[in-house]
Amino acid sequence: MKNEYDVIVIGAGPAGSIAAKTAAIRGCSVLLIEKRPEIGVPVRCAEGTSKTELMKFVDIDPAFICNELHAAVVHAPNGTSFSVTTNMSGIDSEAGIILDRKIFDRHLAKLAADAGADVYTKTAATGLIIEEINNEEKTVAGVVLNHLGEEIRIRSKIVIAADGIESKIARMAGIDTTLKLNDIESGVQFLIYDESIRPAECEIFLGNEIAPGGYIWVFPKGNNTANVGIGISKNRNGKKAIDYLESFMSEKFPNAKILGTFFGGVPVSGGLEKITANGLMLAGDAARQTDPITGAGIRYATYAGEMAGRTAAEAIAAGDCSDKFLKKYQTEWDQTLGKTIKRNYKIKKAYDSWTDEEMNHIAKMAAALPLEDFELKEAIVAVLKSDKKLMWKMKGVYYDLLKSLI
Ligand SMILES: Cc1cc2nc3c(=O)[nH]c(=O)nc-3n(C[C@H](O)[C@H](O)[C@H](O)COP(=O)(O)OP(=O)(O)OC[C@H]3O[C@@H](n4cnc5c(N)ncnc54)[C@H](O)[C@@H]3O)c2cc1C
Structure with missing residues (x-):
C-alpha cells in the first residue's frame, strides 16, 4: 500500500467497486478498502436487480447470475394478485435477475483491480484526515486505516465513502446522515430450500398484517432455493421483522429447509440533501441512494x-x-436518479398509510388492466384514476406522474 493516492474508496460493495474502477480507468491512483475479511460476504441482500441496467456498467457473466425471471407477481392482503412482466416498458425491473452477490461483488472489485486500483480487505477506515484550507474551511485529505490490526494514515486528494448503511465516514466530515426510524427498513431474510418455489417469478406479498410499511419477497434462485425476506418500516404490536417472516414461512413454506438467515437494514429516506464536501463524496447506501418503495x-x-x-x-x-x-456529482445525481428516489419517497409515504382494503382495491384495478400495454407511469396513473378517494390521497404523486407524461 502506498502512503498517498489520488482517490481512496471506502467499502467494496457495488458503489465502491464501480467508483474505484471508474476513477482508476481514467488514470487516477486508487485505493479500494474493505473492512470485512472477504468481499461479498455475508450477503445482506435479496440479490434481485435489472439486467438491462446492470449491462450499462458491467459485462454480464453467467457466473454471477443465479436466475432470470419473467414476471413479478404482487399479492394483495385478500389474495388478489396481478403480474408485472419484467419487460414492461418503463419498469426498473428491480428483480429481472437474481444475482449471486458473493460472486458479483468480488467480480466488481476484480474489475477495479484490473483497472489499476489497489484493493485490500480486512482494512477498515477508522477516521478521516481533515486539514484546514484557511481559517474558515477544512478539507478531507486522507483516511486513517486499521489494516490487519495496524493503524496507518494514507493521504488522498479525494475520499469516496461507499461504506453502506452503517456509514460513519460522512458524519466524521460533518454531513448529517441520520435516518428517522420510519426511514429505515429493517430486513431479515432466509435462504430457503423448498420444492414448491416457482422458479420463473418473483413474488411480492403486501399487507399491514404481514409486513407493515413494507413487503415480503420470494426471489427464486434456482434449484428449488429462494431468498425469502421481509422489509418493514413501521413497527406494529411490538413485533419484529423476524416474527412477521416466521409467521409467513409457517403459512407458505411450512416444510422449507433454512439454509441461511441474514439481517440488515435499508435506508428508505429518499436521499440526502448533501452528498459532497471538500475532498469527499458519498455513494450508494452511505448516501441513502436506494429506492424507498422497493428498498432496492x-x-x-x-x-x-x-x-x-x-x-x-x-x-x-x-x-x-x-x-x-x-457538487457536479450531486447535481448530476439530483437531476437523474435522485429525482426518481424523491418521487418514490412520496409514494412510499402514501403507501405507509394505505389500508388493506385500499391495497386490495389497487390490486383488483391493476389485475384488470392490460399491464403489458402500459408504460409503468401510465399504469400507476390509470390505477389511481380509477378511484377518486385514492387519487386524492395520492394527489402529489398523481400530478407529478401526470406532468412527467405530458
Ligand atoms: C435484506 C436486504 C435485502 C435487499 N435486497 C435487495 C435487492 O433484492 N435488490 C437490490 O437492488 N438491493 C437490495 N438491498 C439493498 C442493497 O443490498 C444495497 O442497497 C446495496 O448493497 C448498496 O451497495 P453499497 O455499495 O452502497 O453498500 P454495501 O453493499 O453495503 O457495501 C458497503 C461496504 O462497505 C464496507 N464498509 C463499511 N464500513 C467500512 C469501513 N469503515 N471501512 C471499510 N469498509 C467499510 C462494508 O463492509 C460493505 O462491504 C437489500 C438490502 C437488504 C438489507
Whole structure:
C-alpha cells in the first residue's frame, strides 16, 4: 500500500467497486478498502436487480447470475394478485435477475483491480484526515486505516465513502446522515430450500398484517432455493421483522429447509440533501441512494459509483477537489436518479398509510388492466384514476406522474 493516492474508496460493495474502477480507468491512483475479511460476504441482500441496467456498467457473466425471471407477481392482503412482466416498458425491473452477490461483488472489485486500483480487505477506515484550507474551511485529505490490526494514515486528494448503511465516514466530515426510524427498513431474510418455489417469478406479498410499511419477497434462485425476506418500516404490536417472516414461512413454506438467515437494514429516506464536501463524496447506501418503495439499492449504487468515480477523475484532472467542483456529482445525481428516489419517497409515504382494503382495491384495478400495454407511469396513473378517494390521497404523486407524461 502506498502512503498517498489520488482517490481512496471506502467499502467494496457495488458503489465502491464501480467508483474505484471508474476513477482508476481514467488514470487516477486508487485505493479500494474493505473492512470485512472477504468481499461479498455475508450477503445482506435479496440479490434481485435489472439486467438491462446492470449491462450499462458491467459485462454480464453467467457466473454471477443465479436466475432470470419473467414476471413479478404482487399479492394483495385478500389474495388478489396481478403480474408485472419484467419487460414492461418503463419498469426498473428491480428483480429481472437474481444475482449471486458473493460472486458479483468480488467480480466488481476484480474489475477495479484490473483497472489499476489497489484493493485490500480486512482494512477498515477508522477516521478521516481533515486539514484546514484557511481559517474558515477544512478539507478531507486522507483516511486513517486499521489494516490487519495496524493503524496507518494514507493521504488522498479525494475520499469516496461507499461504506453502506452503517456509514460513519460522512458524519466524521460533518454531513448529517441520520435516518428517522420510519426511514429505515429493517430486513431479515432466509435462504430457503423448498420444492414448491416457482422458479420463473418473483413474488411480492403486501399487507399491514404481514409486513407493515413494507413487503415480503420470494426471489427464486434456482434449484428449488429462494431468498425469502421481509422489509418493514413501521413497527406494529411490538413485533419484529423476524416474527412477521416466521409467521409467513409457517403459512407458505411450512416444510422449507433454512439454509441461511441474514439481517440488515435499508435506508428508505429518499436521499440526502448533501452528498459532497471538500475532498469527499458519498455513494450508494452511505448516501441513502436506494429506492424507498422497493428498498432496492444495487442499481442506484452502480450509477452513483460511476458518477462519483468519474467526477473524482475530472476533479483531479482539473486540480480542484473542492466541494464546489465535486457538487457536479450531486447535481448530476439530483437531476437523474435522485429525482426518481424523491418521487418514490412520496409514494412510499402514501403507501405507509394505505389500508388493506385500499391495497386490495389497487390490486383488483391493476389485475384488470392490460399491464403489458402500459408504460409503468401510465399504469400507476390509470390505477389511481380509477378511484377518486385514492387519487386524492395520492394527489402529489398523481400530478407529478401526470406532468412527467405530458
Ligand atoms: C435484506 C436486504 C435485502 C435487499 N435486497 C435487495 C435487492 O433484492 N435488490 C437490490 O437492488 N438491493 C437490495 N438491498 C439493498 C442493497 O443490498 C444495497 O442497497 C446495496 O448493497 C448498496 O451497495 P453499497 O455499495 O452502497 O453498500 P454495501 O453493499 O453495503 O457495501 C458497503 C461496504 O462497505 C464496507 N464498509 C463499511 N464500513 C467500512 C469501513 N469503515 N471501512 C471499510 N469498509 C467499510 C462494508 O463492509 C460493505 O462491504 C437489500 C438490502 C437488504 C438489507
